[in-house]
Amino acid sequence: MTTTTITVDFPAKQTKGYEIAIAPHSLEGLGEKLITLGLGQKSNRVLVVSNPIIFKHYGDRTVNSLKSAGFEVASLILPAGERFKTAASLQKIYDAALLNRLERSSVIVALGGGVIGDMAGYAAATWLRGLDFVQVPTTLLAMVDSAIGGKTGINHPQGKNLIGAFHQPRLVWTDPEVLKTLPVREFRAAMAEVIKYGVIWDQELFEQLSACDRLDQMRYLKSETLNLILSHCARAKAEIVSKDEKEGNLRAILNYGHTVGHAIEMVTNYRLFNHGEAVGLGMVIAGAIAVELGFWQISDQNAQLQLINKAKLPINLPKDIDPNQIITAMSQDKKVESGKVIFVMPKAIGKSIVTDQVDLGTVLKVLKKL
Numbered sequence: 001m002t003t004t005t006i007t008v009d010f011p012a013k014q015t016k017g018y019e020i021a022i023a024p025h026s027l028e029g030l031g032e033k034l035i036t037l038g039l040g041q042k043s044n045r046v047l048v049v050s051n052p053i054i055f056k057h058y059g060d061r062t063v064n065s066l067k068s069a070g071f072e073v074a075s076l077i078l079p080a081g082e083r084f085k086t087a088a089s090l091q092k093i094y095d096a097a098l099l100n101r102l103e104r105s106s107v108i109v110a111l112g113g114g115v116i117g118d119m120a121g122y123a124a125a126t127w128l129r130g131l132d133f134v135q136v137p138t139t140l141l142a143m144v145d146s147a148i149g150g151k152t153g154i155n156h157p158q159g160k161n162l163i164g165a166f167h168q169p170r171l172v173w174t175d176p177e178v179l180k181t182l183p184v185r186e187f188r189a190a191m192a193e194v195i196k197y198g199v200i201w202d203q204e205l206f207e208q209l210s211a212c213d214r215l216d217q218m219r220y221l222k223s224e225t226l227n228l229i230l231s232h233c234a235r236a237k238a239e240i241v242s243k244d245e246k247e248g249n250l251r252a253i254l255n256y257g258h259t260v261g262h263a264i265e266m267v268t269n270y271r272l273f274n275h276g277e278a279v280g281l282g283m284v285i286a287g288a289i290a291v292e293l294g295f296w297q298i299s300d301q302n303a304q305l306q307l308i309n310k311a312k313l314p315i316n317l318p319k320d321i322d323p324n325q326i327i328t329a330m331s332q333d334k335k336v337e338s339g340k341v342i343f344v345m346p347k348a349i350g351k352s353i354v355t356d357q358v359d360l361g362t363v364l365k366v367l368k369k370l
């Protein structure tokens with residue numbers, strides 16, 4: 001079994017660094033890994049948080065691995081879906097922590113996608129003022145993005161991710177094999193975030209993606225290619241987060257495609273597109289704005305479009321969406337600072353900047369052309 005290990009390191013050393021380990025068929029090795037890292041040793045207790053779909057597939061293997069390593073293991077199964085990323089679900093994690101007598105030295109394991117990872121991470125950030133937690137990501141999005149970097153949280157009825165904390169995991173344990181059961185639409189949507197890393201940070205990843213015939217389903221990717229994608233994305237996120245843990249500046253480049261993407265999700269009432277599809281469209285639009293304003297070349301935009309096409313993500317705005325509605329939604333977004341909309345602009349493949357120098361007139365012009 002070949003393992004790719006990437007380290008997230010914080011130069012100031014106030015936050016502990018950690019490993020992202022990517023290895024096919026590694027799920028069974030989780031318990032031993034915790035022992036190696038000295039996690040959960042004093043109390044010997046682990047709480048696994050998951051949902052019924054994921055737990056049905058991978059619960060036994062995860063729990064057995066932990067039990068074989070000598071841990072006392074409890075599991076909590078929360079209902080699946082973004083609409084359950086709530087204070088009520090968080091309360092259930094606290095209840096399970098209490099019932100199972102978790103101590104400061106116990107570990108919470110998040111077995112799931114971004115929803116489970118964000119909630120379990122937030123519970124770990126807050127229960128007893130902070131427990132160790134381990135991310136075992138089971139979606140492509142979680143493997144390349146949400147499991148890394150320590151953003152944890154839940155939704156408020158008035159908005160996504162409004163309640164949260166930075167709390168870094170002690171380990172990210174990635175077994176790509178679990179993606180075999182992931183629904184195709186989830187895989188495709190996360191591919192928008194993968195392409196994002198190629199555009200904003202990693203030219204080599206972009207080239208590797210360009211060499212693939214199709215990016216829309218896992219079965220079209222060789223396992224070496226999938227491993228390469230996972231390791232490049234994880235390394236990109238690790239590098240960015242290591243340099244800017246709390247999103248003072250650089251980390252904001254991860255929002256490429258999100259300014260317009262969020263606005264599109266809002267005006268379509270979160271029904272027409274899922275998040276990744278909206279981000280893909282947001283990248284098409286941000287790329288077109290970058291051409292219009294001379295940030296990057298039309299050839300770069302075309303190369304980006306080719307990848308988005310290969311992932312079979314939408315590249316056109318539906319005709320019935322009024323571009324003015326998107327402008328209004330963007331102006332209300334949390335990425336507005338002092339009345340200016342913050343944009344991530346690509347400068348070339350693998351390079352990007354954060355700027356407030358994109359005027360809404362240009363955005364409207366581009367939206368009308370699409």
Ligand code: NAD
Pocket residue numbers: 051053054057080081082085112113114115116118138139140141142145146147148149150151152160161178179180181182183186
């Ligand atoms: P998700 O967690 O809702 O998972 C998507 C669906 O796939 C769910 O129905 C889940 O049950 C199912 N699933 C998961 N793994 C599976 C598997 N291996 N086999 C079969 N089915 C499986 O969605 P997501 O896209 O992983 O995460 C989205 C969430 O992540 C959002 O809440 C978003 O706010 C958050 N997020 C957080 C960060 C961060 O930095 N913390 C970054 C990006 C997104």
Ligand code: GLY
Pocket residue numbers: 145146148149151247251254255
């Ligand atoms: N997904 C954006 C971030 O982690 O900062």
